[in-house]
Structure formats: C-alpha cells, structure tokens
Amino acid sequence: MVRISTFALSLLAASALVEPASAAGPPIAYAKEVGSGFSIFVTNPNGTGTLKLYSGPSKNSLVLDMNPALSGGFNELAVVASRATGFKIIRYSDAGVVQPIQNFDDGCYVDSLDYHPTNGSLLVVRRCNNPQLVELRIWSGGSYGAPIASTDGMNNSYRSARWLGDGSGFLVRYGEVGVGTVIQRRNMSNPSTPSPVWSSTDLGAALNLDTARCAGALDSSCMKFLYGDGADRVHEVRYSDFGMESDTVVIANGWGGRYSPDNSRILHRVRVKNGFTLNVTNPQQETAAKAVYNDADWRP
Incomplete structure (x- = not known):
C-alpha cells in the first residue's frame, strides 16, 4: 500500500484550501x-x-x-x-x-505514448536501431507485450497512436512513401487488421493526433479525433464504422489540440511573436x- x-x-490540505474548485x-x-x-x-x-x-x-x-x-x-x-x-x-x-x-529504458526511442482510459497500460510507438524497426506495442506492469504491428521504418512508418475513448481499440497515424498518410482504426479484438478513417496524399499530414473521451461504450459522441495540419489549424474529424464522415477546422489558430474530459473544450497552443500561449476553448481562455x-x- x-x-x-x-x-x-x-x-x-493547504492546496485544497487555496483551490476549492480543484479537489483533484x-x-x-x-x-x-x-x-x-x-x-x-x-x-x-x-x-x-x-x-x-x-x-x-x-x-x-x-x-x-x-x-x-x-x-x-x-x-x-x-x-x-x-x-x-x-x-x-x-x-x-x-x-x-x-x-x-x-x-523504463530498453534502449529504444519512444515516439508516442498514450494511457489506456481505465487500466493504466500504455500504447507505445517504439523506434529501435538494432535491429532497425518501428513498432506498436502495449506496455503494462513494467514490460512490453508482443508487437501489434512493425516495420523497418524505411518506406513506411508509424508516428503516433491514441486509444479510442472506451479502450476497445486505437487510432494510429501511418505514413508510406508514395502513398501519403492514413489514420488507421484498429480494434483490440483483431488489432492486426486496420480500417482507414482518414487519409491524405501528404506524408507530413495529421500532426498531434488526439481521440475524444468516452463516459461508456464507444458511440457517435466520441467517435471523433483532432489533428493539426501544420498550418496553425486544428481539425476535428468525425467517423463511423464505415470511415470518415466529416473533417472540420475547429481552431483557426492553434497547435496540438487535446480534448477536455467531457470533449467540450480543447487545450491548444496559440502562436504569438517568439513563442506560443497555452489556451483552452469555450470560452477561449489563456492557461x-x-x-x-x-x-x-x-x-x-
């Protein structure tokens, strides 16, 4: 214990007295x-x-x-x-x-990691040099599980991965030379079989991926994700079991969008001269x- x-x-106790609205x-x-x-x-x-x-x-x-x-x-x-x-x-x-x-250091670099919504495991994009590979693994209890997907990273690669809101699967950003970028949905019941929910011919597209949070089972309210387009805009994509339904710019001046716990606000950076401010939306507020x-x- x-x-x-x-x-x-x-x-x-002192902190609770100073910030009564922030008990956690x-x-x-x-x-x-x-x-x-x-x-x-x-x-x-x-x-x-x-x-x-x-x-x-x-x-x-x-x-x-x-x-x-x-x-x-x-x-x-x-x-x-x-x-x-x-x-x-x-x-x-x-x-x-x-x-x-x-x-926790096994000699490989970590390009992306994301906590599971409930069980504390980490979804990791891991990059190793000897042998050369890029792979998706789940880290839990101090060690990695078997690879979910892997590549040598030469002509194709995985960059970032985020759990779905209910933990039933995840989204991963996959890029391939001559093809572009695909956001793949993978279910834990069959993680080796990806389904595309978004794609672009731009190999550098879809930065800073984030998935919506869920209070329960995955449904239309949390079948959405954020990405940055590299041009100071944050997009929100809504998708279904059949693929992408819409792609909308939700922040016209922002980087690195992250959903709040109820998905009503977005934490993001706003570019200003010689730096950024950290802000949240609805209402727009400087953090x-x-x-x-x-x-x-x-x-x-």
Whole structure:
C-alpha cells in the first residue's frame, strides 16, 4: 500500500484550501522551455494553482501523457525526452509532491505514448536501431507485450497512436512513401487488421493526433479525433464504422489540440511573436502566458 507522509498530507490540505474548485489537483500538465531544457508544470484551465513537477535534461524537448486513472492514490504521467531512450513515470500528489521517478529504458526511442482510459497500460510507438524497426506495442506492469504491428521504418512508418475513448481499440497515424498518410482504426479484438478513417496524399499530414473521451461504450459522441495540419489549424474529424464522415477546422489558430474530459473544450497552443500561449476553448481562455511549449495534456 502506498503511504503519504504527514508533510505531504499537510501540503495537500493547504492546496485544497487555496483551490476549492480543484479537489483533484490541477488537471492540465504541460512542458515549457526553461533555460536550456524543458520542465513540466501542472495548472488549472484558468492558469491558477500552477505547480512545477519535473525538470528534463538539457537540450531535450518533452512529450507527456496523463493517466486517466489514479495510481495508488496519486496522479501519474508518462514522459519522454526527445534525445533519450525509454520513458519515465512520474507520480505526484494533488499538492505537487513528487514520488521517486521510475525509469523504463530498453534502449529504444519512444515516439508516442498514450494511457489506456481505465487500466493504466500504455500504447507505445517504439523506434529501435538494432535491429532497425518501428513498432506498436502495449506496455503494462513494467514490460512490453508482443508487437501489434512493425516495420523497418524505411518506406513506411508509424508516428503516433491514441486509444479510442472506451479502450476497445486505437487510432494510429501511418505514413508510406508514395502513398501519403492514413489514420488507421484498429480494434483490440483483431488489432492486426486496420480500417482507414482518414487519409491524405501528404506524408507530413495529421500532426498531434488526439481521440475524444468516452463516459461508456464507444458511440457517435466520441467517435471523433483532432489533428493539426501544420498550418496553425486544428481539425476535428468525425467517423463511423464505415470511415470518415466529416473533417472540420475547429481552431483557426492553434497547435496540438487535446480534448477536455467531457470533449467540450480543447487545450491548444496559440502562436504569438517568439513563442506560443497555452489556451483552452469555450470560452477561449489563456492557461499559460507566452513561452515555448512542447506538449500538453488534460487529465480526466
């Protein structure tokens, strides 16, 4: 059983008094450039209650994902440094007290990782040099399962993957030279058989993939995803069991869209001179002031 120190509990109580509307702790995590590297902070959508959790290695950008389910009573996020292999797990209290950081490093780079909605496993796009391969795997309980899909990464490759809202499968961005980019839907009942839900002849299309959250079974309300087009626009794609139904620009000036827990708001970066601001929509609200941001996520 995980025990929290008396000091940590006192900090938690103090935090609850300062932020009564945020009993579960600040729900947004982001990576911000500080000095020669990036650090991870958590904050509320309006920018209050900001806490610093972690400072990454120098000259590395950071990719992060927040665990929807509490782990042993703590919040949890997974972090990847751009120039390092493997990934780290950071657990912290609502008051920002960080537990010993766990490092999982098998010598391969991680290009994408996403927590399952309920069971704490990670869907990982993993890139290794010896032998050369890019593969999809599920990490759970300290180790990887067998590859779901793999390639040598020469003429085709996987870039990012996100669980479907109910965890029944996932979407993955697949690119192939001479063909372009396809967003594939794969069900865990038969993950080796992909179904396309979106495609483009542009090999660099569909950046920053994010899937909608579900309260229960996958239905039309959460059969949608966000992507960036590389031209400061965030698109929302709606799809069905038969493929794509619509592709709509939902943010005309934004990067890196992430759905809120109920899908009503979108966390995104807005380009300004010499940097970005971190914002949420509906209503449009600044979450963090101008800086260089690398990644952000919103915990349910």
